Amino acid sequence: MPELPEVQTIVSDLAPLLMGARIIKVQVWDPLLVRFPGAEDFNRRLSGGIIRTMTRRGKYIVVGLDQGLTWLVHLRMTGRLLTKLEEDERHLRAQFTLDNGICLSYCDLRRFGDMWAFFPGEEEHLGGFRTLGPEPLSEEFSQDWLLQAFARRKAPVKALLLNQSIVAGLGNIYVDEALFVAGIHPGRQGHSLTEEECGKLAAAVKEVIQKAISSRGTTFRDYRSGLGTVGEYQQLLQVYGRKGEECTHCGTLLDCMRIGGRTSVYCPRCQKQK
Numbered sequence: 001m002p003e004l005p006e007v008q009t010i011v012s013d014l015a016p017l018l019m020g021a022r023i024i025k026v027q028v029w030d031p032l033l034v035r036f037p038g039a040e041d042f043n044r045r046l047s048g049g050i051i052r053t054m055t056r057r058g059k060y061i062v063v064g065l066d067q068g069l070t071w072l073v074h075l076r077m078t079g080r081l082l083t084k085l086e087e088d089e090r091h092l093r094a095q096f097t098l099d100n101g102i103c104l105s106y107c108d109l110r111r112f113g114d115m116w117a118f119f120p121g122e123e124e125h126l127g128g129f130r131t132l133g134p135e136p137l138s139e140e141f142s143q144d145w146l147l148q149a150f151a152r153r154k155a156p157v158k159a160l161l162l163n164q165s166i167v168a169g170l171g172n173i174y175v176d177e178a179l180f181v182a183g184i185h186p187g188r189q190g191h192s193l194t195e196e197e198c199g200k201l202a203a204a205v206k207e208v209i210q211k212a213i214s215s216r217g218t219t220f221r222d223y224r225s226g227l228g229t230v231g232e233y234q235q236l237l238q239v240y241g242r243k244g245e246e247c248t249h250c251g252t253l254l255d256c257m258r259i260g261g262r263t264s265v266y267c268p269r270c271q272k273q274k
């Protein structure tokens with residue numbers, strides 16, 4: 001699943017190409033794609049609209065049009081937003097034709113991706129977008145924030161960091177990497193983290209996310225940036241996908257455990273359970 005750095009890369013690539021362009025044709029072939037409003041209203045709202053802004057919030061792509069209309073996109077597991085289609089593309093779900101010659105294609109193998117087109121006052125239809133926690137690189141996301149968010153929480157810290165209302169944009173890859181950098185076992189109960197550990201963890205999340213954005217994200221399975229290029233952070237991964245390999249820090253073999261249905265890879269020596 002694309003996480004914050006991958007979505008940021010897609011937005012950074014696409015924004016300069018799309019801003020100022022008018023959407024002249026909307027075609028949606030997958031009835032599962034549009035979450036709000038209905039398919040017909042979605043087409044009508046976006047058709048003729050001029051793209052004024054394109055930003056990211058958590059793992060969402062946020063496109064601002066005129067009259068306060070916002071086009072929201074979540075790629076979920078395998079969604080891709082591309083300006084060039086590969087010849088053998090079999091998973092095309094929607095296309096947005098612009099008046100500047102660009103045709104933006106939405107492809108999605110597993111079809112979990114979601115889109116919304118909403119006006120101010122319609123936020124109740126936006127599901128998890130309304131309850132997103134702070135951005136990891138914001139000042140609000142800090143030692144104090146984590147200490148307060150983890151208080152009285154018995155859930156494993158791995159699961160808490162995947163909770164988008166605690167921090168926006170993290171997924172399996174960057175949570176595993178941040179916990180390793182902070183030296184914290186993924187199965188530790190949230191409330192058991194000390195103030196110092198919360199400080200280390202907040203700093204680790206910021207460091208990992210910043211480096212991953214600079215590397216244009218991690219390339220895995222279906223990820224492509226908006227221009228069809230791939231990221232390079234996989235060369236810097238220290239634990240994710242490395243189960244059974246040596247810890248880069250101490251040489252111990254990396255172990256893994258299931259937490260909330262997700263695999264967590266960690267170093268049993270650098271990240272003690274306590």
Ligand SMILES: [Zn+2]
Nearest residue numbers: 247250267270
């Ligand atoms: Zn180690």
